[in-house]
Amino acid sequence: MNFLSFSGVVTSISDFNVAAEHAGCFKLMAVNDGHGSTVNFIVEPTTYFVDHAMVVAGDRVTGFYDADAPVPLIYPPQYRSLVMAKDSPYRNVKVSFFNEDYVSGDGQLKLNFSPTTQLLLENGQAFTRSPANRNLIVVYGATTRSIPAQTTPFQIIVMC
Structure with a gap:
């Protein structure tokens, strides 16, 4: 995989509906870098959270995604998050x-x-x-x- 990342502050977290049997299992996490760019990460049950950290709106995070995966041509960009890391000052x-x-x-x-x-x-x-x-x-x-x-x-x- 060709991993890329996007860092910023989580501005919102909401349910992302894919099918009735998966209701509530997928989340849409909006992340803003503070310089005018926003990315929506689709957080799946298989998304790995470093240190199993709980992320809430207001947290600084970095989301990692596969740059070669197909994505819808919409704004803001929407990526399937493979790994999420809550930012920490010494890590x-x-x-x-x-x-x-x-x-x-x-x-x-x-x-x-x-x-x-x-x-x-x-x-x-x-x-x-x-x-x-x-x-x-x-x-x-x-x-x-x-x-x-x-x-x-x-x-x-x-x-x-």
């Missing part, structure tokens, strides 16, 4: 494909591992294989100023 989140050298698909971040790095599946269980050549949700703090920036993540969630 960063990146969702990307990481290659065998643990460099992100956009070449901007390289992962270094420590014994304290948690390696998990989306369901919270331990992942016991190599996370190389996979789509990952990476939760990290400080980075180097190199290109690519390097970090030792707190947590890596493998997207199977």
